Amino acid sequence: MDLPSFIWLWRMAAWSMGFALSAYFLLGISGGWLLSRRLLKDRQPPWVRSLHIVTGITLVTLVLLLLSIGIVGTLGEYGSLGHSPHLIAGITVVLLVALSAWSGSRIHPTRPWARPLHWSVNGTLGLGFAIVTLTGWQVVQKYLPVS
């Protein structure tokens, strides 16, 4: 690959991944806050829920961006997709994030299944992020000069 002409693309990917992981941790913290206040029947400052939702929308945007960068970069290099397990890992993470956002938006007293679904999807998503980072790191090795 003509690495220098593509380097800005991978640099953008690295930053997006950094922000996506930060968003995931922030969602864990703000979600945990929502959960603990609810269990303690304490008053909920309204901005925590807003922060959780805005961070959630940011995460959705970032993984869609990462998906497009991955697809565009791989097509630019090979003209085709599916060169490593990273493709499956990437698509799985995007689907899990979508499922997480959807299940979060379903949380309501009349839908008791939504909360446990939101929790378990988010737990699985943590594993998904770990796998996508590992498999992504493996494909990065192909492009690094052998020293």
Ligand code: HEM
């Ligand atoms: C992907 C985007 C996400 C969206 C749009 C989203 C949205 C929501 C919404 C609307 C609620 C309900 C708030 C309420 O009215 O009580 C909620 C609750 C919660 N979310 Fe998320 N969320 C997202 C991701 C995450 C992630 C990644 C985590 C954890 C790592 C998480 C953990 C939680 C927890 C623990 C709760 C509290 C549930 C409870 O009260 O038992 N969320 N989320």
Ligand code: HEM
């Ligand atoms: C949520 C995060 C991510 C998503 C959704 C994602 C998605 C994708 C997709 C769909 C491809 C095309 C793969 C193929 O067709 O074989 C790809 C390629 C690639 N991704 Fe990711 N990716 C993510 C994170 C990462 C990370 C963290 C790294 C680096 C550590 C990385 C490095 C790469 C590289 C180097 C390629 C080129 C593949 C190759 O040459 O075989 N990605 N990505």
